[in-house]
Amino acid sequence: MTMTGILTILMYALAPFLWLIVTSVVLLLTVQLLAHLRGYRILGYRCLGANLAAIAVGLTGLWWIPLFTHSRLAYVASVFDWIALIGALFATAILAWLVLHPLSFLLRGKSASSA
Amino acid sequence: MSEQDHEPSRLNRRQFLKYGAGAGAAGLLYSSGLQARALATKSRIVILGGGAGGMAMANRLSRRLDGARISLVEPREVHHYQPGWTLVASGVWNPEKTMRPNSRFVPNGINWIRQLAAGIDAANRKVELEDGSQLDYDYLIVATGLQLNYQLIDGMSPDLVGSHGIGSVYASIEGATRTRDAIDAWIAQGSGKGIFTAAPTPVKCAGAPLKMTFTTLSRLEASGRREAFQVEYMAPGDALFTQPYINDFVKQRFDDQGVTRRHHYRLSAIDPQARKAEFTFVGPDSEFTSHHELREAEFSREGERKVVTGYDFIHVVPPMSAPDYLKSSDLIAQDGPFRGEWLDVDMHTLQHNRYPEVFGIGDVIGAPINKTAASVKAQAPVVEANLIAQLQGQTLPRRHNGYTSCPMITGIGKAMLVEFGYDNDFAFLPSFPFIDPRDESWVTWVMKDRMLQPAYYAVLEGRA
Ligand SMILES: Cc1cc2nc3c(=O)[nH]c(=O)nc-3n(C[C@H](O)[C@H](O)[C@H](O)COP(=O)(O)OP(=O)(O)OC[C@H]3O[C@@H](n4cnc5c(N)ncnc54)[C@H](O)[C@@H]3O)c2cc1C
Numbered sequence: 151m152t153m154t155g156i157l158t159i160l161m162y163a164l165a166p167f168l169w170l171i172v173t174s175v176v177l178l179l180t181v182q183l184l185a186h187l188r189g190y191r192i193l194g195y196r197c198l199g200a201n202l203a204a205i206a207v208g209l210t211g212l213w214w215i216p217l218f219t220h221s222r223l224a225y226v227a228s229v230f231d232w233i234a235l236i237g238a239l240f241a242t243a244i245l246a247w248l249v250l251h252p253l254s255f256l257l258r259g260k261s262a263s264s265a
Numbered sequence: 266m267s268e269q270d271h272e273p274s275r276l277n278r279r280q281f282l283k284y285g286a287g288a289g290a291a292g293l294l295y296s297s298g299l300q301a302r303a304l305a306t307k308s309r310i311v312i313l314g315g316g317a318g319g320m321a322m323a324n325r326l327s328r329r330l331d332g333a334r335i336s337l338v339e340p341r342e343v344h345h346y347q348p349g350w351t352l353v354a355s356g357v358w359n360p361e362k363t364m365r366p367n368s369r370f371v372p373n374g375i376n377w378i379r380q381l382a383a384g385i386d387a388a389n390r391k392v393e394l395e396d397g398s399q400l401d402y403d404y405l406i407v408a409t410g411l412q413l414n415y416q417l418i419d420g421m422s423p424d425l426v427g428s429h430g431i432g433s434v435y436a437s438i439e440g441a442t443r444t445r446d447a448i449d450a451w452i453a454q455g456s457g458k459g460i461f462t463a464a465p466t467p468v469k470c471a472g473a474p475l476k477m478t479f480t481t482l483s484r485l486e487a488s489g490r491r492e493a494f495q496v497e498y499m500a501p502g503d504a505l506f507t508q509p510y511i512n513d514f515v516k517q518r519f520d521d522q523g524v525t526r527r528h529h530y531r532l533s534a535i536d537p538q539a540r541k542a543e544f545t546f547v548g549p550d551s552e553f554t555s556h557h558e559l560r561e562a563e564f565s566r567e568g569e570r571k572v573v574t575g576y577d578f579i580h581v582v583p584p585m586s587a588p589d590y591l592k593s594s595d596l597i598a599q600d601g602p603f604r605g606e607w608l609d610v611d612m613h614t615l616q617h618n619r620y621p622e623v624f625g626i627g628d629v630i631g632a633p634i635n636k637t638a639a640s641v642k643a644q645a646p647v648v649e650a651n652l653i654a655q656l657q658g659q660t661l662p663r664r665h666n667g668y669t670s671c672p673m674i675t676g677i678g679k680a681m682l683v684e685f686g687y688d689n690d691f692a693f694l695p696s697f698p699f700i701d702p703r704d705e706s707w708v709t710w711v712m713k714d715r716m717l718q719p720a721y722y723a724v725l726e727g728r729a
Binding site for chain 1: 357676677678699700701706708710711714715716718719720721728729
């Protein structure tokens with residue numbers, strides 16, 4: 151398939167979720183930017199709570215990803231099904247971490263970063 | 266004649282925004298072949314029908330030919346994504362999701378004639394339109410899909426869908442929506458008998474009647490009262506599906522799920538008021554094929570054995586054929602298994618067997634399988650290459666292998682990606698090495714639910 155073919159398919163597939171994608175990206179960038187302006191460094195700040203919360207958000211995908219696709223977890227059956235689902239859980243967890251980690255920095259303040 | 270001329274081929278604003286936003290790099294646009302060299306010609310090309318096949322050809326040819334006068338004969342303003350109808354009838358999708366304005370897909374530079382074709386004079390290369398006017402052509406592409414012959418079932422009409430416990434996913438998008446309502450009403454009743462039928466002719470998306478049975482079974486199971494419902498499947502032949510592995514799989518699964526299968530019966534009449542259906546025993550010689558002789562035998566009224574049975578819900582699949590205006594033209598097959606019923610093309614080159622300036626694509630062609638949008642995706646590049654070769658007096662370079670695909674929904678939320686072609690007893694032709702066509706899978710369902718419609722629109726745009 152040509153590159154325009156792939157782009158056409160992606161364009162149609164993502165179009166209904168454009169609002170969600172844009173909202174997520176705006177949220178992510180805003181939180182990251184604000185935190186960086188206040189001295190947040192991704193590796194220089196530790197927060198177990200944010201890490202656990204991101205994992206928890208990722209794991210909620212076991213419930214809502216099948217639901218979102220009009221299916222159910224019991225139908226995730228083949229090896230490729232599991233690879234795809236685990237990939238989606240990872241992506242959700244990483245996205246959540248990229249928001250929650252700097253957010254915790256903003257909420258707890260700079261003082262906590264040395265803790 | 267109502268028609269609309271578009272500006273000569275140029276990236277319009279929609280396309281510009283799309284590719285500009287999507288690609289983000291000139292390199293991507295270049296590698297896409299957007300700038301493929303066009304062939305100069307003054308030929309008049311008429312495309313009959315702007316569904317999946319016709320629209321794909323309009324887009325492909327408008328890009329490949331420079332100076333050609335291309336006319337697209339298509340009366341509809343709205344494009345219907347028919348593969349979504351099973352999801353609508355199963356209560357998974359809203360009907361609106363399956364509709365887009367046709368104007369989104371008609372390429373610039375095309376003469377879009379918003380009328381029905383009423384006849385074809387193949388000897389004189391003329392198409393007659395609904396308003397009596399005529400359209401001359403040098404090359405013709407027939408892509409008008411097929412005709413639903415509900416009238417071959419006594420007492421049946423598409424208007425009945427949605428009332429008296431009658432459903433039919435094929436009737437139209439409104440029909441699919443009313444089918445969903447009829448299934449809802451049956452389930453709400455709390456018990457009763459549902460009959461699912463198949464047709465004694467080739468049908469588009471041969472898996473659709475099976476998918477409707479499986480999704481309804483899912484809904485009956487979800488109601489918590491599965492045992493209160495009786496489900497029967499009436500098949501006109503021995504087989505339920507062309508592909509042998511899937512045929513065995515479906516039979517076994519029906520048996521496991523308590524579906525009573527009856528073979529060699531076709532729906533011959535329906536009494537909506539009494540909620541009774543008449544089935545005619547068509548004999549063990551009957552096959553799930555298109556043989557003209559068999560159709561004649563099946564529709565003849567002599568020596569038939571009939572069964573009349575009551576139902577609470579019935580899913581009707583009408584017999585199908587090429588449209589009437591085509592059947593009365595010289596383009597219809599005159600011998601062989603598709604005689605009198607389907608367009609007479611070589612099933613590999615898709616060129617007409619007697620009129621070399623005529624090509625066929627999609628549901629209308631005489632071929633043993635192939636009535637899917639997935640087949641259209643495989644056929645469109647073949648028709649494009651072969652028509653262009655014909656135009657240049659060269660031998661036809663491409664052959665269609667009969668590729669067809671059916672995401673066989675085996676329940677709401679799971680499916681099997683069944684892809685096969687003409688050869689080796691309809692052997693599988695899997696596109697993705699990581700998806701086994703014999704496995705029920707969530708990913709295949711997600712593809713059906715989320716990805717196939719985008720891929721379908723890419724086919725319409727001639728991009729896939
Ligand atoms: C319920 C259902 C489920 C399906 N599921 C799948 C699936 O899962 N996967 C898949 O690949 N395919 C599926 N299909 C099949 C797929 O939709 C068709 O195979 C495909 O649309 C065929 O394309 P076509 O261009 O031949 O016909 P169509 O797309 O039907 O287009 C024919 C066009 O011709 C026009 N037309 C008709 N008569 C005339 C005339 N006289 N003059 C001018 N124009 C005319 C019509 O308005 C229409 O726009 C399904 C179909 C149905 C109904």
